[in-house]
Each structure stands twice: as C-alpha cells, then as structure tokens.
Amino acid sequence: MGCSESAAEIATNSLLIADLSGVDSHGVARLTGYVRLWEVNRINTKPDIKIIHETPSTGVVDGDSGLGLVVAPFAMQAAINKAKAVGSGWISVQNSNHFGIAGQYAMMALEEDMIGIAMTNASALVAPTFSKERMLGTNPIAVAVPAGSEPPFVADFATTTAANGKLEILQRKNQLVPDGWVQNSDGGNSNDAHELKKGGALLPLGSDREHSSHKGYMLGSIVDIFSGVLSGANFGPWVPPFPAYVPMPENQPGKGIGHFFGAMRIDAFRTAEAFKSDMDLWIQRFRNAKPADGFEKVIVPGDPEREMEADRRKNGIPLLEEVVTELENLGKRFEIEL
Amino acid sequence: MGCSESAAEIATNSLLIADLSGVDSHGVARLTGYVRLWEVNRINTKPDIKIIHETPSTGVVDGDSGLGLVVAPFAMQAAINKAKAVGSGWISVQNSNHFGIAGQYAMMALEEDMIGIAMTNASALVAPTFSKERMLGTNPIAVAVPAGSEPPFVADFATTTAANGKLEILQRKNQLVPDGWVQNSDGGNSNDAHELKKGGALLPLGSDREHSSHKGYMLGSIVDIFSGVLSGANFGPWVPPFPAYVPMPENQPGKGIGHFFGAMRIDAFRTAEAFKSDMDLWIQRFRNAKPADGFEKVIVPGDPEREMEADRRKNGIPLLEEVVTELENLGKRFEIEL
Numbered sequence: 001m002g003c004s005e006s007a008a009e010i011a012t013n014s015l016l017i018a019d020l021s022g023v024d025s026h027g028v029a030r031l032t033g034y035v036r037l038w039e040v041n042r043i044n045t046k047p048d049i050k051i052i053h054e055t056p057s058t059g060v061v062d063g064d065s066g067l068g069l070v071v072a073p074f075a076m077q078a079a080i081n082k083a084k085a086v087g088s089g090w091i092s093v094q095n096s097n098h099f100g101i102a103g104q105y106a107m108m109a110l111e112e113d114m115i116g117i118a119m120t121n122a123s124a125l126v127a128p129t130f131s132k133e134r135m136l137g138t139n140p141i142a143v144a145v146p147a148g149s150e151p152p153f154v155a156d157f158a159t160t161t162a163a164n165g166k167l168e169i170l171q172r173k174n175q176l177v178p179d180g181w182v183q184n185s186d187g188g189n190s191n192d193a194h195e196l197k198k199g200g201a202l203l204p205l206g207s208d209r210e211h212s213s214h215k216g217y218m219l220g221s222i223v224d225i226f227s228g229v230l231s232g233a234n235f236g237p238w239v240p241p242f243p244a245y246v247p248m249p250e251n252q253p254g255k256g257i258g259h260f261f262g263a264m265r266i267d268a269f270r271t272a273e274a275f276k277s278d279m280d281l282w283i284q285r286f287r288n289a290k291p292a293d294g295f296e297k298v299i300v301p302g303d304p305e306r307e308m309e310a311d312r313r314k315n316g317i318p319l320l321e322e323v324v325t326e327l328e329n330l331g332k333r334f335e336i337e338l
Numbered sequence: 339m340g341c342s343e344s345a346a347e348i349a350t351n352s353l354l355i356a357d358l359s360g361v362d363s364h365g366v367a368r369l370t371g372y373v374r375l376w377e378v379n380r381i382n383t384k385p386d387i388k389i390i391h392e393t394p395s396t397g398v399v400d401g402d403s404g405l406g407l408v409v410a411p412f413a414m415q416a417a418i419n420k421a422k423a424v425g426s427g428w429i430s431v432q433n434s435n436h437f438g439i440a441g442q443y444a445m446m447a448l449e450e451d452m453i454g455i456a457m458t459n460a461s462a463l464v465a466p467t468f469s470k471e472r473m474l475g476t477n478p479i480a481v482a483v484p485a486g487s488e489p490p491f492v493a494d495f496a497t498t499t500a501a502n503g504k505l506e507i508l509q510r511k512n513q514l515v516p517d518g519w520v521q522n523s524d525g526g527n528s529n530d531a532h533e534l535k536k537g538g539a540l541l542p543l544g545s546d547r548e549h550s551s552h553k554g555y556m557l558g559s560i561v562d563i564f565s566g567v568l569s570g571a572n573f574g575p576w577v578p579p580f581p582a583y584v585p586m587p588e589n590q591p592g593k594g595i596g597h598f599f600g601a602m603r604i605d606a607f608r609t610a611e612a613f614k615s616d617m618d619l620w621i622q623r624f625r626n627a628k629p630a631d632g633f634e635k636v637i638v639p640g641d642p643e644r645e646m647e648a649d650r651r652k653n654g655i656p657l658l659e660e661v662v663t664e665l666e667n668l669g670k671r672f673e674i675e676l
Contacts, residue, residue, distance in 0.1 A: 055425030057395040058606040087393030088428050092607050115568075131636045133628040143560050145567075153563065155556035161549050180549050187630020205553050206543055211499050211518050215543050218493035218639045219557075221624070222481050225491065229483075229616045230453075230607045236623050253619055268396040269430050269568045278567045281591055285574050286559070290471040292525020298469045301556045 001038050001334075002045040003067070011069040018101045019317045022308035025165035026101045029323045031330060034067065034098075036244035043067055043097060049074045056086045060231050061093045065256060068099030068120075072259055076105040076118065079263040083114055087268030092231035095255035098122070098242050102142035103156030103305070109144060109263045110152050113272045116144040117262035121227040121234075123241040126160055127201035128221075129214045132187030134201045135237050138164060139223035144302075146266065148276030150283040154302030159220040160202045167193050167202075180207030226260040233258030339376050339672075340383040341405070349407040356439045357655045360646035363503035364439045367661045369668060372405065372436075374582035381405055381435060387412045394424045398569050399431045403594060406437030406458075410597055414443040414456065417601040421452055425606030430569035433593035436460070436580050440480035441494030441643070447482060447601045448490050451610045454482040455600035459565040459572075461579040464498055465539035466559075467552045470525030472539045473575050476502060477561035482640075484604065486614030488621040492640030497558040498540045505531050505540075518545030564598040571596030 003011070011034075019027030037043045047066030051059045059078060063071035075091045082089025099105070102118040109116025122137025142156040158164075162181040170177055170193040177193050184190040185199030196202070204216025228235030234254040241248070266272045289298040319327075331337070341349070349372075357365030375381045385404030389397045397416060401409035413429045420427025437443070440456040447454025460475025476496040483491040496502075500519040508515055508531040515531050522528040523537030534540070542554025566573030572592040579586070604610045627636040657665075669675070 053608060055603070055606040058425035058602065060607050086424050087396035088426065090426050090602060115564075127630070128624060128627060128636050130630055130633040131627040132630040135624060135627050143556075145563055153559070155560060157550070157553040157556055159553075161544065178548050183630070187633070205550055206499065207545075207549055210516050211545055211549070212495070212543055214637070214639075215495040215497075218481075218495055221491070221639065222493060225483055225617070225620065226453075229613060229620055230602075230604075232608055232612065232616075235616070235620055253616055264396065264428060264568075265393070266568075268393040269398050270391060270570055274570065275567060278570075278573070278591055279563070282563065282567055282573055286466060286473060289466060289469040289473050292465070292468055292470040292521070295468040295525070298466050299552070301552075301559065 001035065001043070003070070004046070007045075007067070007070045010073055011067055014069040014073075014100045014104060017104045020309045020312050021101070021103070021305040022312070023101050023165070023305075025163075025168065027317075028327060029320070030098075030100070032326045033242060033244070035330060037097065037242075040244045042240070042244065047071070051078060057082055057088055058090045059092075061091055063093055063096035063256060065095055065097065068097040068257065068259070071096040072099040072105050072118070072261070073108065075259060076108050076116070076261045076263070079261045080109060080112055080114060083109075083263040083265045083268070084112070088262065088264045091261045092226065093259040093261070094231040094233040096233070096257050096259055097240075098257065099259055101156065102140045103144065103154055105261060106142040106144035106156070107152070107154060110146045112263070113146055113266050115146070115264045115266065116142075118142045118259070119223045119227055120259040121224045121239050121257060123239045123246075124237045125164070125196060125202050126204055126220060127183060127187065128217045129204065129209055132183070132185060132201070133237070136204070136217070136220040136224055137239055138202065139220040139227075141219070141223060145279060146276065147279040147283055150280045151306060152302060153279070153283060153300065154305065156305075159205050159216055159223060161205055161207045161216070162202065164202070167196070180211070223260070227258035228254060230260065231258045339373065339381070341408070342384070345383075345405065345408045348411055349405050352407040352411075352438045352442060355442045358647045358650050359439070359441070359643035360650070361439050361503070361643075363501075363506065365655075366665060367658070368436075368438070370664045371580060371582070373668060375435065375580075378582045380578065380582065385409070389416060395420055395426055396428045397430075399429055401431055401434035401594060403433055403435065406435040406595065406597070409434040410437040410443050410456070410599070411446065413597060414446050414454070414599045414601070417599045418447060418450055418452060421447075421601040421603045421606070422450070426600065426602045429599045430564065431597040431599070432569040432571040434571070434595050434597055435578075436595065437597055439494065440478045441482065441492055443599060444480040444482035444494070445490070445492060448484045450601070451484055451604050453484070453602045453604065454480075456480045456597070457561045457565055458597040459562045459577050459595060461577045461584075462575045463502070463534060463540050464542055464558060465521060465525065466555045467542065467547055470521070470523060470539070471575070474542070474555070474558040474562055475577055476540065477558040477565075479557070479561060483617060484614065485617040485621055488618045489644055490640060491617070491621060491638065492643065494643075497543050497554055497561060499543055499545045499554070500540065502540070505534070518549070561598070565596035566592060568598065569596045
C-alpha cells in the first residue's frame with residue numbers, strides 16, 4: 001500500500017498478536033478491510049504522526065489518518081515516556097483509524113514496570129439504555145498490570161454484553177443469540193444474530209435496565225469522551241465506520257477515530273518489589289478462589305489469552321478458508337509470494 | 339467523637355451530598371455505622387493524613403485510619419494540585435475507611451475545569467465469575483466531566499449488577515430479587531433478597547458468563563488493584579468490613595481500605611473552550627437519541643441525581659422512621675440538640 005517498511009512491520013506484528021491470543025476477528029482476517037479503507041483514501045500510508053499539544057504528563061497525538069495499528073504504538077510510547085519523566089503519562093489521540101486489539105498497547109507498559117491502559121472509540125453499533133438508536137461503539141478498555149513471579153494481570157474487554165465476533169460465529173452457524181445481546185430496530189428484545197444488518201443494535205454491558213445496562217452505557221460513554229472529545233476526534237454516532245462501503249456520518253465534529261492511552265510507573269506509587277509481591281498474592285488468591293458448584297476453577301484476567309498463545313505458537317494459527325482465499329488474493333494483487 | 343470542627347464539617351457535607359442526590363444508603367443513615375467503627379477503634383478521629391510517596395503527577399496518601407469522608411477529599415485535592423502543576427494527578431490511598439459516595443470526589447475536579455475520577459475498594463461481597471467465594475467489594479467508579487452550557491457528565495456506579503441498597507429495599511418489602519443479581523452459597527442462581535446473610539454473593543456487572551460477568555469481574559478487579567495493591571492498602575477478601583461487628587479478615591496484607599483518585603486538566607489536552615463546546619454537543623446528541631418504543635427519553639449520566647437534588651433542596655430529604663430514631667439516639671448520646 002506504500003507504508004514504510006517499519007510501519008508495515010509494526011502493523012503485521014499487531015495483527016499477529018491478535019491471532020496468537022485467539023482474537024481472530026482482529027487478526028489477519030482484517031487485512032482486506034484495511035486495504036479497502038486505503039482504497040477509499042481513508043488511510044494515509046505516509047502519515048506524519050506527532051504530538052500537537054502537551055504538558056509534562058499529558059498530550060494529544062494527531063495520527064494524520066495513519067493506520068491505527070501504527071498510530072497507537074506511537075501514542076502509547078509517548079505515554080510511557082511521560083511516565084518515565086513525571087510518574088504517569090496520558091495521551092489522547094485524534095485522526096486515527098481502527099487500532100486492532102487494545103490489550104497489546106496496554107501490555108507495552110509491562111516491560112517498563114508500569115501499569116498500561118488503552119481504550120478506543122469505534123463506529124456506533126450500541127444503543128444506550130432506553131434508546132433504539134446506535135450511539136456508541138463497542139469501545140473496549142484494556143488494563144495491564146505487572147506482577148512478580150506470576151504472569152501479568154491483563155484485562156481487555158468491550159463495554160458491551162456481546163462482542164461482535166461472537167455474533168459472527170452464531171451467524172455462520174445460523175443460530176439464535178441469547179436474550180440480552182442485541183435489540184431490534186424498535187428497541188425490543190431480539191435473538192436474531194443478523195439483527196445489526198436490520199437496524200438493530202448491540203446492548204451495553206448489563207443488557208437491560210434491571211441488570212444495570214446503564215452502567216455499560218456509562219462505561220462506553222467514558223471511553224468515547226476520553227478518546228474522542230478529549231482529543232478532538234469524532235465521538236458518539238459520528239465515529240467513522242470500519243467497513244469502507246458504509247458512508248461516513250454527516251457533519252462530523254472531529255477528525256477520524258479517537259484513542260486514549262495511559263501509563264503509570266509502579267514506583268511512582270510504591271517500590272516495584274513491594275507492589276509485585278502483593279500483586280502475586282492477589283493473583284494467587286483469586287486463582288485459588290473456591291469454584292462455584294459445577295465449575296473447575298476461577299480465571300485470572302489474561303490467563304485464557306496466554307494459554308491460547310502458547311497453544312498457537314506450538315500448533316499454528318487456524319484460519320478460515322475464506323480468510324485464506326482473501327489473503328491469497330491480496331498476495332496476488334500486491335505481487336507478494338505466500 | 340473528637341474530630342476537629344473542620345473534619346466534622348467535611349464529613350457532614352459528604353453525607354448530605356449523598357442524601358441530596360438520592361443515594362440514601364450513603365447519607366446520614368450511615369452515621370451510626372461510622373460511630374460504631376469508632377467505638378471499636380477502627381476510626382482515628384485525629385488522623386495525620388499525608389502524602390508518603392510522590393512524583394510530579396502521582397502519589398500515595400496515608401489516611402492514618404481517619405474517616406474516609408475526610409481522607410478522600412484530602413487525596414482528591416492532592417490529585418487536583420498535581421494536575422494544576424503537570425497536567426494530571428493520580429493519588430492512591432492506603433489506611434482509609436469507607437468514603438461515602440465516589441461521585442462527590444470526582445465532581446471536585448469540575449470547578450477547576452478538570453475531569454475527575456474516583457474509585458474505592460470495599461469489603462468482599464461479590465463472587466468472581468465461576469466462583470462461589472466473595473472476593474471483591476462493590477468497588478464503584480465515578481467519572482465527572484465538565485461541559486459548557488450543559489450540566490456536567492457525572493457517572494457513578496458500582497461494578498456489580500445490583501447495588502446493595504436495591505437489595506435492602508426488596509428486603510424491607512419482603513420481595514424476591516430478579517435473576518442475575520445474587521447467587522447462593524454454592525454459586526447457583528438465587529432470588530432471595532437475604533442471600534448475602536446466608537453465605538451468598540452479589541454478582542459482577544453482567545450477571546453470568548453468557549452476559550459477560552467476567553467483564554464486571556475485571557472492572558471490580560481493576561478498582562481493587564488501583565485502590566488496594568498500588569497504595570499498600572488491603573485488597574480482595576482482606577478489605578475491612580464496614581459493619582463494626584463483623585470480624586476483621588485474618589492475615590491482612592495491607593493497611594485499611596484503599597481508594598484511587600485522578601484529575602486531568604482539560605487544557606492539558608485541548609482548549610477548555612473547544613472541549614466544552616464538543617461536550618455540550620455530546621450531551622445534547624445523547625439526550626436527544628431516539629427512545630426505544632415504550633420509553634420517553636434517553637438519560638445522560640448525572641441527570642437523575644441532579645433532578646433528585648433539585649427536588650430535595652426544595653421539598654426536603656425524606657428519612658425512614660428508623661433512621662430518625664437512630665439520629666435522635668446519637669443526638670442524646672453526644673448531647674447534641676436536634
């Protein structure tokens with residue numbers, strides 16, 4: 001597409017991390033989608049990514065319409081650099097694109113003995129509580145926390161009840177979705193895995209008011225405000241859609257998609273040694289919490305992805321036939337031997 | 339109890355804010371509980387609250403076993419002061435007690451044109467996904483964001499499906515609770531509003547695995563780590579219980595309860611004017627989102643509490659008969675005329 005060698009390598013690495021950790025929806029299966037965005041001039045392959053406003057602990061990065069996969073690590077590194085200097089660093093990003101999985105950027109902080117935070121807004125698929133209109137993206141939050149002898153705590157989750165990827169699996173199997181995942185275009189309950197194509201919406205974490213969907217709505221809103229409003233990117237229903245064929249929302253108030261990154265040095269609070277010792281205790285205690293009847297064990301955030309990665313590094317990454325075909329077509333088109 | 343005049347005033351103010359905004363469970367109804375904690379020597383009425391470790395943008399506050407209602411505003415003010423100096427400020431607190439409602443501290447940032455963040459851990463009542471053991475508190479998160487002509491965005495929510503206060507209402511009415519709020523001591527579904535007294539647990543936001551309770555579990559864990567592990571306070575099942583008659587957990591790894599506060603200056607990212615104009619647009623757009631069939635309007639976080647406060651400032655704060663009796667008894671005991 002014309003990206004620099006180093007940018008291409010960063011982006012490739014990002015997609016592979018997603019595939020390795022089992023988030024197939026955000027791995028190489030997305031490559032065709034990124035190429036399509038480039039075709040409609042929504043990806044700048046030679047972006048001038050830079051900090052346009054800053055204080056010692058904060059800043060705004062302009063992604064210059066670059067691949068989110070390349071803009072995001074630049075911004076997270078800026079947060080880490082600020083944390084090295086003054087204890088913590090917080091970067092809001094405007095004018096970016098889809099950045100893949102949030103967890104990988106939060107995890108960049110781990111090797112620096114820092115807590116890492118990453119979030120992004122995304123095109124509107126989620127209806128607020130009491131609404132039938134799509135107003136928020138799946139707006140994920142990731143937090144990575146270093147430990148000592150234990151592997152790190154890594155949480156990475158969409159602020160909706162169901163991730164889009166889970167809907168897609170049920171679509172392929174022609175199965176119904178459980179109550180509480182989606183609503184129809186009137187705002188009523190639906191079990192149709194194809195509901196999003198019919199004007200329906202994903203539901204915020206909590207599903208309905210009785211189960212506190214307003215909390216998922218608030219979480220998604222916070223991500224949107226930190227990523228979009230604080231940076232000067234688009235927000236709410238104005239966030240650019242990922243599929244290149246979907247028209248851009250009218251009257252956009254900002255530039256591109258927004259992200260938000262944070263890094264906090266552990267020893268800006270207490271010694272890394274004392275913290276890690278307590279964090280090991282936290283992890284061990286939760287992993288050994290009594291399982292509910294009928295369940296084997298309690299999971300510590302980060303465990304499933306780590307297990308998946310170990311398996312896939314050994315046995316390879318399984319790809320759907322249609323993804324393989326897409327990759328072969330891209331290879332032919334860009335004259336890359338597979 | 340022996341608090342200084344100024345500390346008593348700060349604490350009183352805090353309880354009244356809770357009552358005014360409709361969070362009756364955290365208002366003057368708690369006063370007897372605080373007195374009982376003091377009786378068992380868990381509240382230090384003359385605390386030496388201070389920063390024990392800091393960088394330009396971060397720090398740890400030792401609450402010296404003071405009332406959380408007094409420790410928390412000290413720590414939030416420290417975060418605000420750091421944000422004035424270097425763009426953002428982040429304070430983790432050890433050795434504190436129950437701090438009332440989180441939202442009031444987040445809102446301290448508003449008049450400084452800052453975003454405010456407040457969270458706290460609390461004694462374990464919540465079972466992680468797949469567990470029958472109580473490992474986390476209701477661990478609330480509050481975020482307050484200033485706007486221009488619109489009132490501020492204020493989110494304040496427990497990371498559980500149901501707040502304890504809602505259970506108490508159903509207990510008084512002798513009614514069942516909906517599926518997904520609590521589980522029994524084996525980890526199975528329960529509709530008993532008294533389940534917590536029988537070894538059961540509250541469920542994390544999401545309720546069950548199919549509706550992503552692991553996300554509520556992750557959220558509660560993040561609050562616990564930021565508040566407890568980062569500060570050197572207790573965490574997980576070791577957090578001190580609020581009721582003075584409940585024995586303290588054994589082998590506590592830290593000191594008291596932990597909180598976490600953050601403040602980010604708006605103009606550390608972009609001009610306050612531009613931000614507030616976009617924030618007004620955000621609020622107006624969400625308030626005017628199409629309601630689902632059967633609903634009147636979409637609510638912006640902070641609206642219900644503001645409406646309640648307007649009503650109660652005009653019409654007074656209704657108190658339960660038993661709360662009035664408790665306050666009268668406290669008045670007699672401390673020779674205060676009501």
